[in-house]
Amino acid sequence: MSEFKWWHERSDGHGITTSVEVKLLHSEKSPYQRIEIYDHQSFGRLLVLDGYIQASQADEFIYHEMAVHVPLLGRERKDASVLIIGGGDGGILRESLKHDFVTSVTMVEIDQRVIALAKEYLAVNGDYDDPRVTLVIDNAANFVSQALQSGQRYDLIVLDLTEPVGPSSCLFTEKFLTEVVSLVSETGVILDSDSIYLSQSGGDFLQEVSGDGDNLVTVMQRTKLLPHIEVYHTNIPLYPGADFGFFLYSRDGVSLRKPVKAFEGRHYNADVHQAAFALPNWQKKWSTVQD
Structure with missing residues (x-):
């Protein structure tokens, strides 16, 4: 050992x-x-x-900062509510809590052991004791159904999921997406992300390789549950291929490519925010939001 x-x-x-x-x-x-x-x-x-x-520990901040600050700072928001589905390492929670205008963060993680072990060994998590935080240990599908019944709405929903081979596999479905979409506020967005490969047939996603050939991007493209998809990307060294894509699903299609507030992270800044939306031609086909 x-x-x-x-x-x-x-x-x-x-x-x-x-x-x-x-x-x-x-x-x-x-x-x-x-x-x-x-x-x-x-x-x-x-x-x-x-x-x-x-x-x-070396590169987690790149993913977590880009996943949170781009959608939260790309549009004027007040009293913003965030829902994290997954996120057991606690990094998305950490970055969400850095903004005073975020008034509530709900994190739904099925596996308490992931939270405990990540906190013990990685120590990259946000403050679970922050009064704005609600931590729910439950299956995301159960939580979403209950939130729907109680009329909950969120301004940012981050799908921080594992590949569709373990407990997340039941979430890569049209049924689950249909319910999640109903939890998004009128000006809110759902953020999804995945490793991107370039093959002879075009762009591929890790979710497609590890699952049954479908992923959340293709499900949303097919169903148009949220009709607007905006794409940005970054490089994360330890993820497969290093090229990592983020997908913003929204109702009104307002572009989030220009930050409305100044913020500096270890990786994130205003220039990085805007540059992340500069896509190579073979990736532009995934976005429906025009310049």
């Missing part, structure tokens, strides 16, 4: 994988998934769920 050994992320037949030389610090099988914590000499500690890297 004390030696560093080569470990390979699962590829599910894609023919390419991420390999890292790591030391195993912890491994357990929760009621929902295999949870592993590894240590890497450069990236620090890694959270791995069912064979997929979820976060590393």
Whole structure:
């Protein structure tokens, strides 16, 4: 257990994988998934769920900052409410709480052990004791159905999901998306994200490779539950291919590419915000929001 050994992320037949030389610090099988914590000499500690890297201490801030600050700062918002579905490492929660205009953050995570282990080993989480925070340990589908019945609405819904091979698999469906869409405020957005590959057939997504050939982007394109899709991207070194896409689903199609407030993170700034929407031609086809 004390030696560093080569470990390979699962590829599910894609023919390419991420390999890292790591030391195993912890491994357990929760009621929902295999949870592993590894240590890497450069990236620090890694959270791995069912064979997929979820976060590393070295680069997690890139994903979490870009996932939160772009949709929250791309449009004037007051008394904003955030719903996080998944997000067990706590990074999305951390970044959401940095804005005073965010008055409530609800985080729904099915696996309490992911939260506990990420907090113990990675320590990248936000403050679960912040009075604005409501932490719910439940299946996201159950929570969404109950929130729908009680008339809840959210300005930003972040789908911070694992690949569709574990407890998240039931969420990559038209039924679930239909209910989630009903929780978005009139000016709100749903944020989805995924690793992007370029193959001979065009752009591919990790969700398609690890699942049954569908992903949330293609479901939303087909159903038009929210008719407007705006795309931006960034580079995250330890995610497959390093090219990582973010997808904003909205009702009114107002572009979020220009920040309305000044904010500086470790990665995020106003220039990075705007530049993230500059897409190569082969990715522009995914966006329905024009310049």
